[in-house]
Amino acid sequence: MRVAFFGKNFDHSFTHPIQLFIEHLKEKGVEIIVEESFSKFLEERMKDTFDVFSGSLKKSQADYLVSIGGDGTLLDTVPFVRASNIPVLGINTGRLGFLSNINVDSVLKAAEALINEDFELDKRSLLEVEVEGLELGENNFALNEVSIHKKDTSSMITIHTYLNHTFVNSYWADGLIISTPTGSTAYSLSCGGPIVMPGSQNIVLTPIAPHNLNVRPLVIPQKEELTLTADGRDESFYLTLDSRSYTVANNSKVTVKPSSFCFSLINLKDQNFFSTIRNKLHWGVDRRN
Structure with a gap:
């Protein structure tokens, strides 16, 4: 051994x-x-x-x-x-x-x-991420969560979210967390998200300090594909995959789907x-x- x-x-x-x-x-x-x-x-x-x-x-x-x-x-x-x-x-x-x-x-x-x-x-389970105009290479995955967050501004950003091309919501917030069951006890939990059992094949969309207090965390099937774009007063936003952060230009398409491993x-x-x-x-x- x-x-x-x-x-x-x-x-x-x-x-x-x-x-x-x-x-x-x-x-x-x-x-x-x-x-x-x-x-x-x-x-x-x-x-x-x-x-x-x-x-x-x-x-x-x-x-x-x-x-x-x-x-x-x-x-x-x-x-x-x-x-x-x-x-x-x-x-x-x-x-x-x-x-x-x-x-x-x-x-x-x-x-x-x-x-x-x-x-x-x-x-x-993990999440796989693709970003328009940005090459993530072999590190295009997250075990805990994928998060979109405002950058270099005190103002909110708007995150337009689609599930299999069906419009879900435009989140006015500091950011949005897309969490696996593993990550549901991490960043998502601290922002009010639910605890999800490993193996449940779900992911959680948890807004970070949303402007509309009626916007709550949403549990969706992990097998679906999410498409997101973000814009705000700054020209870019942060995209974080677990502990790895990237700067992404506004309105770039971010695709999140189940990982192959x-x-x-x-x-x-x-x-x-x-x-x-x-x-x-x-x-x-x-x-x-």
Whole structure:
């Protein structure tokens, strides 16, 4: 078995559990490879050397990819595995950790789960984006959300939205979020959107600070195609795919549709969507006691 690692620099307090995790895998005969830019940091912390990789991973290179960081780090793993659909396990050294939901005190349990292939695979859908006059290349996808947002102005923008060529609405707002079920607990939730279960095959249109307070989030089937254009007092607007932002000229057509590939997230056997919601959002907790 071969396991790839990608991550961001982490605090010294996480060094020991991460070292335990890697050493346990190596003791069981697992080969370790580390993303090139992360390897320099990890080698310094672990006082060890690793084989490295760069760019997208092939199935022949790794069986699994481990993300060390927060949810943003895990989102950054998608370009590495998109073609191969290599499953990803997220160890949380960040903050909330909806996707990177393995706490550092469970690293040995997670290592055993990988070695014995004793885990649940959670298939997550993505969105694919095309922009008139802008080449996005191979990074034209989003696991959490696609958002359109005003740029360099305090004024609203107007986002004209069509579903399969049927007019939906012109949103007068600071922006609009097109969220997957995975992203429904992220930016969309903070703007009043609903929580949507993974696998429900829906997406959510959530306006950002709409001028008309009667405009509410809208849930639509993910299989449909959205077409959007935006205009405002500025000559351009921001288009964001997860953490990647682009400047787009006003009235350029933006097309959002289901991606041709999915993302495989590893959950331990005692984890599921509802346990994550309860733990991260403190559902069922009475703070008065």
